[in-house]
Amino acid sequence: MRTKQLYGIIYMVIDMNLDLVKGIGDKKFEYLSKMNLYTINDLIEYYPYRYNVIKVIPLIEARDGETVTIKGIVDTEPKISYINKSLNRMTFRVRTDNFLINVTIFNRAFYKNNLKLGRVINLIGKYERKNNTFTASDIKFEIINGMKIEPVYHLVNGVKNKGLTKLISDCFNMHVDIDDYIPEYLQEKYKFISKLDAAYCIHFPRSLELLKKSRLRAIYEEFFIFMFKMNYLKYKYDLDNKGVCRLVKRYEVDKFIDTLPFKLTEDQSQAVEDIYNDLVDPKRMNRLVLGDVGSGKTCVAVIAMYINYLSNYQSSLMAPTEILARQHYESISRMLEGTGIRVGLLVGSLKKSEKNKVCEQLENGEIDILIGTHALISEGVKFNNLGLVVTDEQHRFGVNQRSNLQNKGVMCDVLYLSATPIPRTYALTIYGDMDTSIIKTKPSGRKEIITKSYKEKDLKNVLFQMLNEIKEGHQVYVVAPLIEDETGESNLNDVKKLKEKFDTAFNNKIKVEILHGKMKNSEKDEIMESFKNGETKVLISTTVIEVGVDVKNSTMMIIFNAERFGLATLHQLRGRVGRNSLQSYCYLISNYDTPRLKVMEESNDGFYISEKDFELRGEGDLFGTRQSGDMVFKLGDIRRDFKILAQCKMDASKFISENIVNNFSYYPHFRNIIKELEFID
Numbered sequence: 001m002r003t004k005q006l007y008g009i010i011y012m013v014i015d016m017n018l019d020l021v022k023g024i025g026d027k028k029f030e031y032l033s034k035m036n037l038y039t040i041n042d043l044i045e046y047y048p049y050r051y052n053v054i055k056v057i058p059l060i061e062a063r064d065g066e067t068v069t070i071k072g073i074v075d076t077e078p079k080i081s082y083i084n085k086s087l088n089r090m091t092f093r094v095r096t097d098n099f100l101i102n103v104t105i106f107n108r109a110f111y112k113n114n115l116k117l118g119r120v121i122n123l124i125g126k127y128e129r130k131n132n133t134f135t136a137s138d139i140k141f142e143i144i145n146g147m148k149i150e151p152v153y154h155l156v157n158g159v160k161n162k163g164l165t166k167l168i169s170d171c172f173n174m175h176v177d178i179d180d181y182i183p184e185y186l187q188e189k190y191k192f193i194s195k196l197d198a199a200y201c202i203h204f205p206r207s208l209e210l211l212k213k214s215r216l217r218a219i220y221e222e223f224f225i226f227m228f229k230m231n232y233l234k235y236k237y238d239l240d241n242k243g244v245c246r247l248v249k250r251y252e253v254d255k256f257i258d259t260l261p262f263k264l265t266e267d268q269s270q271a272v273e274d275i276y277n278d279l280v281d282p283k284r285m286n287r288l289v290l291g292d293v294g295s296g297k298t299c300v301a302v303i304a305m306y307i308n309y310l311s312n313y314q315s316s317l318m319a320p321t322e323i324l325a326r327q328h329y330e331s332i333s334r335m336l337e338g339t340g341i342r343v344g345l346l347v348g349s350l351k352k353s354e355k356n357k358v359c360e361q362l363e364n365g366e367i368d369i370l371i372g373t374h375a376l377i378s379e380g381v382k383f384n385n386l387g388l389v390v391t392d393e394q395h396r397f398g399v400n401q402r403s404n405l406q407n408k409g410v411m412c413d414v415l416y417l418s419a420t421p422i423p424r425t426y427a428l429t430i431y432g433d434m435d436t437s438i439i440k441t442k443p444s445g446r447k448e449i450i451t452k453s454y455k456e457k458d459l460k461n462v463l464f465q466m467l468n469e470i471k472e473g474h475q476v477y478v479v480a481p482l483i484e485d486e487t488g489e490s491n492l493n494d495v496k497k498l499k500e501k502f503d504t505a506f507n508n509k510i511k512v513e514i515l516h517g518k519m520k521n522s523e524k525d526e527i528m529e530s531f532k533n534g535e536t537k538v539l540i541s542t543t544v545i546e547v548g549v550d551v552k553n554s555t556m557m558i559i560f561n562a563e564r565f566g567l568a569t570l571h572q573l574r575g576r577v578g579r580n581s582l583q584s585y586c587y588l589i590s591n592y593d594t595p596r597l598k599v600m601e602e603s604n605d606g607f608y609i610s611e612k613d614f615e616l617r618g619e620g621d622l623f624g625t626r627q628s629g630d631m632v633f634k635l636g637d638i639r640r641d642f643k644i645l646a647q648c649k650m651d652a653s654k655f656i657s658e659n660i661v662n663n664f665s666y667y668p669h670f671r672n673i674i675k676e677l678e679f680i681d
């Protein structure tokens, strides 16, 4: 065990492996590693995604039928009756304030020994005044007075919320010494509480007010580090901003554009114009193409890579998932047929020998365009003369990964593609270090996707529409929030159960397949292939298909528990249909009327939706579910916490300009961050 001595106190080093912690055996370690939790620090920063607020109220305030928590004293010995093998009922009386009430609780006979006469307990359940009965769903023995805020964590099979809570609490009890990145003068300026207190409070909040303060501090730190990296990269970029100067004639590019099966939209043409100018200029390109789903960013990137090829440089294109990388590989190879450009694919699941071959060809200059996942930035991948790096759906990648790929070409140009439509002012903050080209217009002939929300009980209507589409020879996506409801406790739809449901509804006559992140890559490929060639009619999946998947013949997207997804995700998912001139549909299945679903029904315009998204997400969203698909921050949400982000941008930029001269000598943490950013393998 590594420890360090500080003022005579032994502090645990925060990156200590969890298997060295008392109480964590091999089994538990394995479960935790499934959640990517390996060190004490990982656990401490594994923040709850929401909280249960339990408030104890006096019985007179309880409304009939409402779930409440009360406090009382056990007044009679519990009696147990067995209704059948799997159902037992326990009854006893409880004194609360000046009332004596009858308590009933099912299947908790094992509590009997804890319910000694005179014991004070909390009861959670519903009170019925008419017959003075309290039907409890649970009993708490560690007494809550007033209010308790319980953390709720994302879990995997084998780890329970209670157990995890205990583990995290144990970590804090080990005198952990936690790295604080926020420079002292900023801590003073904002009167932040200490990092350790804040971290503790995020897990175990004593009050909502403290929780808010603690979260603010943690979010500030996350954003500050992020903005530091962004600003630092920009600084470096400006410093050595001599790129390659390409001698490519415009007409050569236009000749290629003429071979495409469609005419570029106005915005696509403008983006190509911007990129061409960047590439022939000796200044390095650092450009973001921001465009709604389906606006045709990929082909703009292909044209950029074509220009790069004409000037005898290699390009790489990095996609966030293997499905996407393979899809790009296929469609781009097709687009470039007859040009002589050699396209290669590098993804994690390739055999070692295949990988080696690709790497060899790359190094010899026998591949002109390499497409892949983050396998591209792994060690051992060496380019012959990389001139252009394209990153698709860049919000999925950390800044570190970005700079790593950049470092592979000495002075290469970079192009980012992003489908996160965010209002321009916000884009300027988040992508402030880049030039932007915005694609707003959709390819012509596209119809609005008809969007409707339905309650689950009205699913029949949807099934009927679905059959119609399938009869027409079209295909349908279905999305659910879970792969499998492992705990059986959530009321959410899951992929596996939905498959059974649809198979039954269709009498197994229609080919329904499932796709999710836990499948083997070969399986995923097979299923995608069978969906692409139209054999599979219905594809049920989690949000793995959210980003970029392109199957033109699919005309219907059905999203279950739509209330669980943020607007950005819903819009991305809807973008999987409406990819040609066919009329497409999007059905949002939800038993809740959230304003988000209305926004989706109202509009197909990603930029409008993103404006609404910013409006709808005020501070009130503290307990809301996180949106996926954004840049990944542990707590921060670029929309909700935009003000903090903007402040961090200013603070980080000032911090850099003041400390760069002495190479951050007072700030070892930031020196380490820089080392990471500049790491060239």
Ligand code: ADP
Residues within 6 Å of the ligand: 262, 263, 264, 265, 268, 291, 292, 293, 294, 295, 296, 297, 298, 299, 419, 443, 444, 548, 550, 579
């Ligand atoms: P995204 O911006 O979501 O990455 P894609 O580049 O995948 O969009 O393009 C979506 C679909 O539209 C693709 O099938 C592509 O071939 C097609 N497409 C792109 N540009 C045009 C255009 N100008 N006219 C018609 N179809 C186009």
Ligand code: MG
Residues within 6 Å of the ligand: 297, 298, 392, 417, 548
């Ligand atoms: Mg794309």
